[in-house]
Amino acid sequence: MIKIKFSKIELRDLAKAWLIISIAFAIVLSGGVLGTFFIANVILSAVTVGVGFLLHEMGHKIVAQRYGCFAEFRADNFMLLVAVLTSFLGVVFAAPGAVMIAGHVGKERNGKISLAGPATNLVLAILFIGLAFIFTEGFIARIISFGVLVNVWLGLFNLIPVWLLDGKKILKWNKLVYFITLGIGIFLFVIRYYLPLAPLF
Secondary structure (H helix, E strand, O other), X not given: OOOOOOOHHHHHHHHHHHHHHHHHHHHHHOOOOOOOOHHHHHHHHHHHHHHHHHHHHHHHHHHHHHOOOEEEEEEOHHHHHHHHHHHOOOOXXXXXXXXXXXXXXXXXXXXXXXXXXXXXXXXXXXXXXXXXXXXXXXXXXXHHHHHXXXXXXXXXXXXXOOOOOHHHHHHHHOHXXXXXXXXXXXXXXXXXXXOOOOOOO
């Protein structure tokens, strides 16, 4: 079994990206007002957006390292700044960084490494949906509701088959796998409207 390795630089970059993305989304949820509910929204964002982002990147890293590749996350400081600045406009342009991969990666391996990210988000969305039937009120219910929304969105966004997004590499590797994964994402996006999810605001 291959041991998953983390460097000090990578752990620092992961923590930095997690914190800043959580703050950016908390600013949006707080309507740009850094008041009473801001800290609560930072916590909410850290547990939902932060975990979704972190585990998405870890999905890529774990599969890549199991193939014997070098794989480490690096934060993009400029894009983290953009995320915070755009959050005051009510949106977050979030591209906090990426897992840098080096080694022998063919079309199949690259497809599987790419699939690991959005697949992780869709699994998280399903887990949050399960919790929605247990916790129906209060702050935990709000975390669950946002967790479903964020992870479905992250999964579907990364499945867009363009540019450097995961979807392009998955589609190139295996069209059936791509459309099955996309179908699951769309299904989750639709059914969330029929679930007993707490309001976000």
